[in-house]
Amino acid sequence: MKDISVQTIADTVAHLAVQACCHLPEDVVAAMKEAAVSEKSAVGRAVLAQLADNAAIAAREDVPVCQDTGLTVVFADVGQEVHITGGSLEDAINEGLARGSLNGYLRRSCVAEPLFERTNTGTNTPAIVHVRLVPGDTLSLVLAPKGAGSENKSLVRMLVPADGIEGVRRTVLEAVEKAGPNSCPPMVVGVGLGGTMEVAALLAKRAAVRPLKSRNADPRYAALEDELLLLVNRTGIGPQGLGGVTTAFAVHVEWAPTHIAMLPVAVNINCNAARHASAVL
Amino acid sequence: MSVSAICLQAPFDREQARALRAGDSVLISGTVLAARDAAHKRLVECLEQGAPLPVDLQGQVIYYVGPSPAKPGHALGSAGPTTSGRMDAYAPRLMAEGVAGMIGKGYRSKAVVDAMKKYGVPYLASVGGAGALLSQCITSYTVLAWPELGPEALARMEVRNFPAVVVIDCLGNNLYEQNQAQYRTL
Numbered sequence: 270m271k272d273i274s275v276q277t278i279a280d281t282v283a284h285l286a287v288q289a290c291c292h293l294p295e296d297v298v299a300a301m302k303e304a305a306v307s308e309k310s311a312v313g314r315a316v317l318a319q320l321a322d323n324a325a326i327a328a329r330e331d332v333p334v335c336q337d338t339g340l341t342v343v344f345a346d347v348g349q350e351v352h353i354t355g356g357s358l359e360d361a362i363n364e365g366l367a368r369g370s371l372n373g374y375l376r377r378s379c380v381a382e383p384l385f386e387r388t389n390t391g392t393n394t395p396a397i398v399h400v401r402l403v404p405g406d407t408l409s410l411v412l413a414p415k416g417a418g419s420e421n422k423s424l425v426r427m428l429v430p431a432d433g434i435e436g437v438r439r440t441v442l443e444a445v446e447k448a449g450p451n452s453c454p455p456m457v458v459g460v461g462l463g464g465t466m467e468v469a470a471l472l473a474k475r476a477a478v479r480p481l482k483s484r485n486a487d488p489r490y491a492a493l494e495d496e497l498l499l500l501v502n503r504t505g506i507g508p509q510g511l512g513g514v515t516t517a518f519a520v521h522v523e524w525a526p527t528h529i530a531m532l533p534v535a536v537n538i539n540c541n542a543a544r545h546a547s548a549v550l
Numbered sequence: 551m552s553v554s555a556i557c558l559q560a561p562f563d564r565e566q567a568r569a570l571r572a573g574d575s576v577l578i579s580g581t582v583l584a585a586r587d588a589a590h591k592r593l594v595e596c597l598e599q600g601a602p603l604p605v606d607l608q609g610q611v612i613y614y615v616g617p618s619p620a621k622p623g624h625a626l627g628s629a630g631p632t633t634s635g636r637m638d639a640y641a642p643r644l645m646a647e648g649v650a651g652m653i654g655k656g657y658r659s660k661a662v663v664d665a666m667k668k669y670g671v672p673y674l675a676s677v678g679g680a681g682a683l684l685s686q687c688i689t690s691y692t693v694l695a696w697p698e699l700g701p702e703a704l705a706r707m708e709v710r711n712f713p714a715v716v717v718i719d720c721l722g723n724n725l726y727e728q729n730q731a732q733y734r735t736l
Contacts, residue, residue, distance in 0.1 A: 310733060312715070319677050319713075327628070327682035336618045336628040336681040336701075374627050376618040376701050387588075389700050418633045418656075418678060442736075450726060451633045451656035453678035505734030509655065509677055511715070512729025541679045 271406040273550050274354050275361035278408070281548050282365025282396075285412040286341060287373030289546035290333040293324045296481040297457075297543045300518040304455060304508070313513030317455075320508075320541055331373075335453075335542040338375040339414030341366050341396040342474065348405035359398055362410075367392040378417075399471065411547040413478045419456065419540040422448035425470050428532040434493070437462065437534055438500060441520070444536035445501050450510020453540035457481070458501060458520040461535040463527035473537035476521035478545045483521070490522050497522070508541075518543070560709065561609035562650040568670040570716045572723035576674065577711040582611040582653070584691070586632050588702035590640040592695075597643060604695035604704060607648040614654035616701035617691065618681070626691040626707075628681030631655040634673070638662050645669040653714055657726065666720050674714040687712040 298321060305317035327334040343362055347353075353361075370377065370393035379394060380387040397415075424444050428436040441460060448456065459477025461469040484491040497520040507513025518541075527533065558566065560580035570576070583605065585593070596603050614634050618627030634641075634654030641652065642665035650671055655678040658666075666673060676684055690708040697703050717725040 310729065312729065316677055319680050319683060323677075323680040323683035326686070330621075330682065332621065332624075332682050332685070333618045333628040334682055335679050336616060336630055336685075337632065338618055338628075374619045374621050376616065376627070378616075378701070389702075391700070421633070449657060449730075450675070450678075451635060453655065500736070503735040505730040505732065505736075507730065507733055509675065510657075510726050510730065511675075511717075512726075512731075512733045514733055 270350050270352050272352050272354050273408050275356040277550060278353070278358065278361040279365035279368065281410060281550060282343070282362050282412065283369035283372065285410060285546040285548055286366050286369030286375065289412045289414050289544045290338045290373065290375055291331050292328050293334055293542065293544060297518070298324045300481050301541070304515040304518070308508065308513050308515045310507055310511070310513035312511045313508040313515060316508035316511060317515070333375060334544065335416060336376055337416035337418065338378060339416045340379060341393065342413045342415050343396045343398045344411040344475070345398060345400045346403045346409040347400060348403055348407045350406035351408050358400065362396050362398055363394040366396050367394050408550040409547070410550070411478065411545055413545040416540055416542065419448065419452040419538040422452045423473070423537045425466055425533065425535040427466065428534050429530065430532050432532055436532065438497065440534045441497050441536055442500060442504070444538060445506070445516065446504055448538050449506055452538050453542070454506055454510060454517065455508055455515045455541050456517045457539040457543045458517050459537040459539065460497065460520060460522045461537070462522060462524040462533070464525035464533060466533055468525050469533035469535035470537070472523040472525060473535035476523040477537045477539040479521045481519050485522050490524060494520050494522050555713070560611040560651070562611055564609070564650060564670060567650050567672055568720050570672045570719055572716050572719045572725040572728065574716040576714050576716065578611070578714060579710050579712070582613045582707050582709055584613050584615045584617070584705040584707050586614050586616045586702055587636050588699045589696060589704040590637050594640045594643050597647065607644060609648060609650045611651035611653065612644070612649055613707065614652070617685065618701070620691070625689055626685055629685040629688055630681030631676045631678055634658060641665065645671050658718060663718060663722050666718065667722055670720045672716050672720055673718040675717045676712070676714045684712065
C-alpha cells in the first residue's frame with residue numbers, strides 16, 4: 270500500500286493545469302513546424318508558422334496558448350494499492366484546478382448548470398474526471414483542457430455492423446467536414462469504435478490525446494488510422510479552413526469489444542492546441 | 551498573413567469596409583469591441599426592450615473573443631478568436647444598428663451573409679489558437695458593461711496591426727469555399 274495525500278494530488282493538478290495550457294507538447298509543436306514546410310497552400314503555411322510562433326510566445330511568457338483554456342478533462346488511473354489520504358480524490362483535483370487556474374491566469378470557462386442561468390462558477394471547476402482502477406501502486410494523472418470550438422463538433426453515431434469500414438469513413442468525414450474552420454484545424458481526430466455509446470465517446474477522447482505519430486497496436490487499426498488521415502487531408506479544409514492539405518495532424522483510433530448488433534462510432538475532435546500534460550505519483 | 555496587407559483603421563470607414571474583398575489580408579489598428587455569446591444576447595435584449603445600449607455601435611468592429619485574464623503588467627491574457635457561428639442568431643440585428651465589421655473564425659449562416667450584403671459589412675478571421683501571439687497586438691482592454699460575465703463581458707480594445715483575413719466580403723464572396731475547393735481531392 271502506498272499513501273498519496275490529497276495535498277500532493279492538488280499540488281500536482283495545479284501545476285499540470287498551467288503546464289497544459291501554456292506549454293504545447295513537443296510533438297504538437299514539431300507537427301506545426303513540419304506542416305509549415307510541407308503544406309501546399311501559401312496561406313496555410315503562413316497560418317502554421319503563426320501557430321508555431323504562438324506556441325513559442327506562450328511557452329516563453331507562460332501565457333495560455335489559446336484563450337479558451339477549456340473545460341479540464343482529467344484521466345486518473347488509480348493503482349489498487351494506492352491509499353489516498355486526507356480527503357477525496359475529486360475534491361483534490363478540483364482544488365488543484367481552481368488554484369492552477371487562478372495562479373496561472375487561466376480563463377474561467379465553466380458554467381454551473383447548462384440550460385437556465387448558466388452562471389460562471391468563477392473557478393474553472395469542476396473538472397471532468399474519469400477514474401479507472403488499475404493494478405499497481407501509482408496514481409497517473411493526465412490533464413487535457415478541452416476548448417469548445419472543437420468539442421462542439423464532436424459526434425457519436427450508432428452504426429450497425431453492416432455499415433462496416435465504409436460507415437466509419439463516412440462518419441469521420443462527416444465530423445471533420447462539419448467542423449471545418451470552426452474547430453481550428455489542423456486538428457487531431459480521435460475515433461472511438463465499439464463498446465456502448467458512452468464507451469465509444471470516451472475511447473475517442475482518449476484517442477485524441479494520444480501522442481502524435483503513435484499508432485494503434487493492432488496493425489489493422491493502424492492501417493485504418495493512416496487511411497482516415499489521408500481522407501481527412503483530402504477534404505481541402507486545410508489550416509484554419511483557409512484551404513490546404515493539412516486538415517489534421519493525426520487520426521487516432523481506439524476500439525473496444527461491442528454487441529453483436531452494434532458498431533458505435535464516436536469522433537472527438539481536438540483543435541491545433543492539442544493540449545495535455547501528465548504526471549505519475 | 552501576407553506581406554501585402556491592407557492597413558485599416560477601426561472603427562471602420564464604411565466605404566473602405568465595403569471595398570474589402572475575400573482573400574484580402576489586413577492589419578487593423580484603432581478601437582474594436584470585444585463581445586461573444588452572453589454580451590451579444592444582452593445587446594439584443596437591450597434593443598428588444600428599447601433600453602439604451604452601453605455603447606454606440608455605429609461603425610464598430612466586433613471581435614468575437616473572451617480573453618484569458620491579464621498577468622500583472624499585461625493588458626490582457628491570451629486573446630484569439632472564438633467560433634463566430636454562435637453569434638449568428640444576433641449578428642444581423644447588430645449590423646442593422648451600425649456594426650461595420652466582424653472578426654472571428656469559422657462559417658457563418660446564410661442569414662448573416664444576407665445581412666452583410668444588405669449593410670455592406672465584411673467578415674474577417676484571425677488565427678484560432680494563436681491567442682498568445684494575437685494578444686501582443688492588443689494594447690488595452692477596458693470592460694464597458696456586464697463585468698459579472700467575466701470573460702464574456704462587453705469590452706473595448708485598442709489594437710495595433712492586428713492581423714486578419716477577409717473571409718466573406720459584402721458581395722458574399724467566400725474565401726473558405728474558394729480555397730477549400732482548390733485543394734479538395736475527394
